[in-house]
Amino acid sequence: xxxxxxxxxxxxxxxxxxxxxxxxxxxxxxxxxxxxxxxxxxxxxxxxxxxxxxxxxxxxxxxxxxxxxxxxxxxxxxxxxxxxxxxxxxxxxxxxxxxxxxxxxxxxxxxxxxxxxxxxxxxxxxxxxxxxxxxxxxxxxxxxxxxxxxxxxxxxxxxxxxxxxxxxxxxxxxxxxxxxxxxxxxxxxxxxxxxxxxxxxxxxxxxxxxxxxxxxxxxxxxxxxxxxxxxxxxxxxxxxxxxxxxxxxxxxxxxxxxxxxxxxxxxxxxxxxxxxxxxxxxxxxxxxxxxxxxxxxxxxxxxxxxxxx
Amino acid sequence: xxxxxxxxxxxxxxxxxxxxxxxxxxxxxxxxxxxxxxxxxxxxxxxxxxxxxxxxxxxxxxxxxxxxxxxxxxxxxxxxxxxxxxxxxxxxxxxxxxxxxxxxxxxxxxxxxxxxxxxxxxxxxxxxxxxxxxxxxxxxxxxxxxxxxxxxxxxxxxxxxxxxxxxxxxxxxxxxxxxxxxxxxxxxxxxxxxxxxxxxxxxxxxxxxxxxxxxxxxxxxxxxxxxxxxxxxxxxxxxxxxxxxxxxxxxxxxxxxxxxxxxxxxxxxxxxxxxxxxxxxxxxxxxxxxxxxxxxxxxxxxxxxxxxxxxxxxxxxxxxxxxxxxxxxxxxxxxxxxxxxxxxxxxxxxxxxx
Numbered sequence: 001x002x003x004x005x006x007x008x009x010x011x012x013x014x015x016x017x018x019x020x021x022x023x024x025x026x027x028x029x030x031x032x033x034x035x036x037x038x039x040x041x042x043x044x045x046x047x048x049x050x051x052x053x054x055x056x057x058x059x060x061x062x063x064x065x066x067x068x069x070x071x072x073x074x075x076x077x078x079x080x081x082x083x084x085x086x087x088x089x090x091x092x093x094x095x096x097x098x099x100x101x102x103x104x105x106x107x108x109x110x111x112x113x114x115x116x117x118x119x120x121x122x123x124x125x126x127x128x129x130x131x132x133x134x135x136x137x138x139x140x141x142x143x144x145x146x147x148x149x150x151x152x153x154x155x156x157x158x159x160x161x162x163x164x165x166x167x168x169x170x171x172x173x174x175x176x177x178x179x180x181x182x183x184x185x186x187x188x189x190x191x192x193x194x195x196x197x198x199x200x201x202x203x204x205x206x207x208x209x210x211x212x213x214x215x216x217x218x219x220x221x222x223x224x225x226x227x228x229x230x231x232x233x234x235x236x237x238x239x240x241x242x243x244x245x246x247x248x249x250x251x252x253x254x255x256x257x258x259x260x261x262x263x264x265x266x267x268x269x270x271x272x273x274x275x276x277x278x279x280x281x282x283x284x285x286x287x288x289x290x291x292x293x294x295x296x297x298x299x300x301x302x303x304x305x306x307x308x309x
Numbered sequence: 310x311x312x313x314x315x316x317x318x319x320x321x322x323x324x325x326x327x328x329x330x331x332x333x334x335x336x337x338x339x340x341x342x343x344x345x346x347x348x349x350x351x352x353x354x355x356x357x358x359x360x361x362x363x364x365x366x367x368x369x370x371x372x373x374x375x376x377x378x379x380x381x382x383x384x385x386x387x388x389x390x391x392x393x394x395x396x397x398x399x400x401x402x403x404x405x406x407x408x409x410x411x412x413x414x415x416x417x418x419x420x421x422x423x424x425x426x427x428x429x430x431x432x433x434x435x436x437x438x439x440x441x442x443x444x445x446x447x448x449x450x451x452x453x454x455x456x457x458x459x460x461x462x463x464x465x466x467x468x469x470x471x472x473x474x475x476x477x478x479x480x481x482x483x484x485x486x487x488x489x490x491x492x493x494x495x496x497x498x499x500x501x502x503x504x505x506x507x508x509x510x511x512x513x514x515x516x517x518x519x520x521x522x523x524x525x526x527x528x529x530x531x532x533x534x535x536x537x538x539x540x541x542x543x544x545x546x547x548x549x550x551x552x553x554x555x556x557x558x559x560x561x562x563x564x565x566x567x568x569x570x571x572x573x574x575x576x577x578x579x580x581x582x583x584x585x586x587x588x589x590x591x592x593x594x595x596x597x598x599x600x601x602x603x604x605x606x607x608x609x610x611x612x613x614x615x616x617x618x619x620x621x622x623x624x625x626x627x628x629x630x631x632x633x634x635x636x637x638x639x640x641x642x643x644x645x646x647x648x649x650x651x652x653x654x655x656x657x658x659x660x661x662x663x
Contacts, residue, residue: 063507064479064504064507065501066502132523161472162528241516246515246516267479270380270479271381271478273380
């Protein structure tokens, strides 16, 4: 029955080829963009590499006047705020997702899901303003209270501002919550009903089922969701700038003003003129890029190990 | 059918991407004399946009000004993509060397930086340069410090920690303020220095004038520096400063203009902070438009250069009447005279522009 291909078949084949080519172009463009990013960052930061070399990573002085630059305070600020926010938001994200997937009825779950979506879609400058005018005064009160508790005169005295690492961590925790919660929820919703019903049929309680069936089933997507949220926290700029205090010195406590890589770049890039200053700022971007890659790779390694066990 | 939809969707996306990408490619140098372009400082942006608007209706020549920051303006002029740059700080020798050709600094107005604070006091706070530097160095840490009380007799100052607020972004305002501190305090000069962005010994940073103003209004016991216009517009309290001749001066258009009433160098590359004038407010500064002295570059036409010269001349003459309405101080006559000489010294192919 090997008939000649009909004209419609040929059209179909041509369409197929065009579609494949277009997809390929899109895919290659993505890879090329990332590669070009890396190349561009490396090329434009070469003055800084040449001057400071590797110690750029652990020097903590950032002085545009004498043109001595080191990235450590910003690296620390970025990691502390990112992981701190993840630490605080993860239990809430899990709780929200489990509640919505297993406990809440449709009438309750739908409006909450809608609100989560809304929270996730808010522009970060709005979070920043809210952080500055609502969250920061609360943190400031907490700071004074905490200072009195531990008997730290310095903390009570300097604790009137409220801006600093802690405010940034709390704000970021709220900002990434909608992402992690809705991603984990989506994963929980596709756990096969048979598995859940099987567990329940064996006499497991709801909590047993969640603990032994659902959570292991969604472990991979949960780690994925958390990595995505961490990525957002690390790269968040506007809101962080508004509450972190923008100190370029090494923070010693959670109440100190600090800075993140992204926020330092956003603040200083426009008025940076000397090549070494610009190069150092671009090198900060490069470090942020590398941190993002490392975290993604680590997440994959952890995942693979988890699955093998 | 489904496939076809996918294909057309993908092609549409690719088409959009291509269009956007091509839209981002650099423009050709086909500017006509109907249009001039500049880029730079954000501080004089309200003034420039009003000036250029007025100029366009008077002469029909449109001026596009992008307030992308002094750094961006200097870069755009170095790349020769604009007719003029604008900066709140004059070019350092290093920056001027990077331009590859002599650059003229044409001042357009005078701005003042004021110290705003959040403190329950009955009368306006009085400060002097030494105490101010000590505060920003983190050495004077309480409002009831004897050094501050001595300047404010009869004012009861609270036992409250001083929170220093500074700009977190690089800015001409910071450059003016730190130049002043460096002029009055040797310690500041040797440990911190002056620049658009410095390594602050203490305090918290806010982005932009609004960021600093927000932090100040938020924090009891704070003090920070903002532009005069911004303080006036948002009715924030500001301190009187003791100037070089020993008088306490309240920042205003008149007192910042008085700061320029000194003998100025011919190239007008000068910081007028800590001016010796009796009525001068000490943290005042010019803001400049930057142009190449030799205007025949990257195929610029004589007509275009003439249009630029006409614009600059107008800004120094009729344009000055716009300054005060927008809370920028006018240039004093002596500065205008020297600036005119600079504008006239622009050349096209080595000879004066007719």
